[in-house]
Amino acid sequence: MPAIATTSSLNDYPRLSISSYLEQLRITQPDSLPVSYKHKGKHHSYNIELAKTSCNYGNYRYWFLCPSCSKRTGVLYCAGSYVCRHCIGASYHSQLQQPVDRIYTKLNALRERLGWQVGVIHGIGERPKGMHHSTYERLLVEYEQLINKLIRTFY
Ligand SMILES: [Zn+2]
Structure with missing residues (x-):
């Protein structure tokens, strides 16, 4: 069952969720979010582009722009660098x-x-x-x- 394998494997990747940055985003209203982390002993530091769409009461909803395919997403997964679930799914399947x-x-x-x-x-x-x-x-x-x-x- 490839669908099940993909879902459980996604949980194995470190993830970055836009919802954990809401406070920070609301206050600073940035265009991008700096990330800094270590993956397999290598240090990574770069900015992830953000997009915002307006929702009720003049508020904004924030999204990550996937660094690989530029699609809007609420969660990014890391297998070296952060990408959306579609991009990590593609690389997961070729690894598989x-x-x-x-x-x-x-x-x-x-x-x-x-x-x-x-x-x-x-x-x-x-x-x-x-x-x-x-x-x-x-x-x-x-x-x-x-x-x-x-x-x-x-x-
Ligand atoms: Zn992507």
Whole structure:
């Protein structure tokens, strides 16, 4: 369940919530918020741009502007530098794509092309109707190589 994995993993990141700065923002009305922290022994210090939108009674609602995608967000997450949940989600998923996952992805793509059942790794299927013998042979070789790669990652 990728959705659940993403949610629980977000809790593992240090977060910065705009709500914890409301008092300070109301008084100083800054355009950006300086952050200073240590990540893996390296010191980081920079400003995060802010945006404000007006709400009732002439008040403002403050937002962070994600340093990566510039979208408005109330919470930033840190995996080296602070970004919004979409940006950290994207990097989390690419980190998650381990070599084994990439092999599975390729295997499934190949099985789909061959018209074989996707999601299982065993069993070599028939040559699809209309596919050239040479293409089929080539794809079989490719398939064998991926299976061997997969086996090597396990042993
Ligand atoms: Zn972002």
